[in-house]
Amino acid sequence: MTRDDAPRSGVATEGAPEGEPAELPDQRSDEEYATAGLTTAPLDGDEATAGGERARGERGAGVAVPGSFAGTRAPGVGGALSWVARELLGWGRWFWRQLTSMRVALLLLLLLALASVPGSLIPQERSDVTVAADFRQRNPGLSEFYDRFQLFDVYSSIWFSAIYILLFVSLIGCIVPRTWQFVGQLRGRPPRAPRRLDRMPAYTTWRTTAPPEEVLTAARQRLRRRRFRTDGEEMPGREGQVAAEKGYLREAGNLLFHVALIVMLVAFAAGQLYHSEGGKLVVQGSGFTNALPQYDDFSSGQLYDVDELERFGFTLDEFHYDYSRDSVDIGTPTEFRADVTYWTDDGTEESSTIEVNEPLRVGDAKVRLLGHGYAPVVTVKDAEGNTAFSGPVPFLPQDNGFTSTGVIKVSDYVGPDGEHDQLGFQGFFNPTYNIDEVRGPHSTFPEPDYPVLTLNAFHGDLGISSGIPQNVYQLDTENMEQLTDGSGDLFRFDLLPGESVELPEGRGTLTFEEFENWATFQITTREGTSWALYGSMAAITGLVGSLFLQRRRVWVRARTEADGLTVVEMASLGRTESAKIPEELAALAAELQPDAPMERPAEGDSAGADSSGAGTGDAGDARDEDAGDARDEDAGTEPDAPDARKPDSPPAEGAR
Amino acid sequence: MMLAADQGLADSSNVLVYTAMAVYSLAFLAYVAEWVFGGRSRVARTSASLDAEGGEADAATPAVTVRKNGATSVLERPRVVTRSAGPARPETPDGPGAAGGDERGDTYGRIAVALTTLAFLMHLGGVVTRAIAVERGPWGNMYEFSTAFSMVVTAAFLTLLLLRRNVRWLGLILVGTVLLDLGLATTVLYTETQQLVPALDSIWMWIHVPLAIICGGLLYLGAISSVLFLLKDRHEARLADGATPGRFSSSVLGRLPSSVSLDRFAYRINAAVFPLWTFTIVAGAIWAENAWGRYWDWDPKETWAFITWVAYACYLHARATVGWKGRKAAYLAVIGFICFLINYYGVNIFFDSLHSYGGV
């Protein structure tokens, strides 16, 4: 664990100039120092083991416990207790470090993707209760198994929640230290140049007659003009060099993205806990007031207070619809629009329209248009000629042609014998009536080209007074008797608008006056929606910064050689390998030409003259396999030492 | 109301798509010829040994013109040496491309690109006439989605070529899949339907859906590159181990760009698409909020869009994680694209039926 820690904490503080080590132990740490901190990503070093901290606290008498965090166990109860405490602390820190490592974050992300899959394959209760119920009925055994693992409700299951909560804990545990580290880097200065600039991913050098100070001043200017952050002119220990860095926005973008993910998660959770959602069917010409008893169905989040329902209401003035009559698209809807008048708490009234993708917004609430249908307006007169029932009755469409079914319940009715009785009708409303042997009466088109109401009639007990809530769209015929006509056949009739029928045995009349449109609306409030939106916008902004910007460092060093010429060396290093970074270095070098014109080598052959500046031939050859050793060997070698390299050694090629 | 002229336009759209398919087929044959002739070239045969040689790349060193005191002098710009941060094995140079330096192969390659361009223009014409005929965005159903998808794939390929990127090696696979996609579209997925339901009549139909198609087309290029990376990487590893790969793989894989280039190409595309894909999902959520009253409800389409997104996030993370960069990351990119396909074809075709077959 100490191993894991060392380079990281070193990086964070050493980004600031005051933290510069007075003495460099070796070449490797010199380079590490220069290259570290280009990202604040946690380093996943070798797996930290429990034995890592063993070496500490090895004093006094006691039993060394190998492989433990707590190290030596002092004799006695106190010793044992403090050993256990250290051990627990060690494991806690180990666990935390694991959780906040890139590797575990990656595994958790993978798990999250995997865990999302079953919910798309198995019907989910939250989105489609009927399909899930159907599935349960057909597969009782499998359903039991699914239930055990909450597979009918994956996205609020314990295991799914566990994964994303762990992921977000990991995320927070990752962001916080990274933010501090980043702030430290912003307040510090770019790290000074490593001694061997030619080991950096992009490197160039040339000789010039301009004095070193002028070259460096010019370089600093150019870099600043390119919006690099550079170190101060006279920083101790940094004579003869310029260190510059650019692209901090990449890191800022990355942090912004990850913070935005948290914002989105919190907003989503708020939306789950504080929301209300209800449905209401409204017949044209009538209205709705936003209060719990008015809803046909209603659900809300655990923490939602129904007293907070937005105070408003609306009237459905007119509903418009249009269906395509083209042969290929026949029956495809082309327009739905509800003209409404709505009022708010302060008494203002306004008209508006609601369309499928354009909800009405009143305060926090949104009113959406979901569907529509027809409500035949029916008048029933009882045996004594009094109106027992009159009004629109919504019928529910069953298919694309709007074959609609419905029920008329007449509860307050007097029969031919003068006794109190109840009537029930059930049947179809077909906007474009058709009949065939297979389907019976049905509708072939959603618009009312040939509207026919087809009903059966019952009398007896509707069961309304039993106290059990009843579905208004279903007739409970258990205590009812179906009416028959004079010849003993079941009584059944078809009506066009404006037509009436005499009910058998002098039971009165039923008139199909006309039909109205109805529309269903969904009224919702949800907390956090705008935060989810801001969060997602911030996330995208952050991503663009994080993925498209390059964070890179440039170093320039100038020094007078024995022959009186100045050697300029430039190197750059990016967070990722990108062709842009060497290109930028080349451009910078070119920009410096007016101030530090390149001195052409006398020999004329650039490859031969180039050779100074690279290390020894051995180091050059060994750099890939065994860079560490080579570097140690090189430490202290002047970079411009006379060339001893083999002529065919690739690094020598074009080194200038 | 549909006018007769529109039906005529819809028909000419179909004719254009069929003609495009014919020209794509010719282009496909020309790419095959490019690979075949390229395989005979000496360069291709020796490239396997070339592959094993390492070396540092030299960045371009154009001469710079410097104006000083009114006089203009041309100076040589100091050369920049680049070196890789240290892959485990020496960096391999890019292969010579499908033609392998063979002149006839190269001619066929150029013909193939010209034919692809021609086919693309017809393809584009087919999509545009379809849009005019149906008076809406040409992405209302699976048929239209598929035609637009393969059009984006070709457009991206041709744009890269136009930007002088070395991508001709993609041509054969790319045109092959474009043909496959168009074949499926015109036979299995074809539909006469032209009208959209009001729920789809939204400004987001013009943002969310085309973006999804563009993301898909681009991610496909990235996925091909990742698959080729996996093959080439193994090939290079074998060479580095001193093994001699089979004739076929050394001829074909030897002509491809180096594994490093393939990986970088895939990364660039995937990284560029990721924010766009994020925005596509957000746009879908905004639309869902307007149309259905909730921005996220884990419906299969949403779920798979999320899974795809997480898979690509994994890919991006993996590249920054020790022990995951390289091959494992590439596998993740391929998985991400498979998730995308499952979302766009699988969810539409199979998932609804999965619900109804669920009880069998």
Ligand code: HEM
């Ligand atoms: C909610 C899940 C997460 C998602 C969707 C996500 C996504 C991303 C993406 C897309 C990138 C950009 C990669 C790039 O720059 O190439 C990234 C980078 C990064 N993520 Fe995450 N991340 C998540 C969780 C985490 C967690 C839990 C950690 C903590 C360990 C983390 C640490 C990082 C780091 C350090 C980087 C920067 C890597 C670099 O500099 O290249 N992420 N993440």
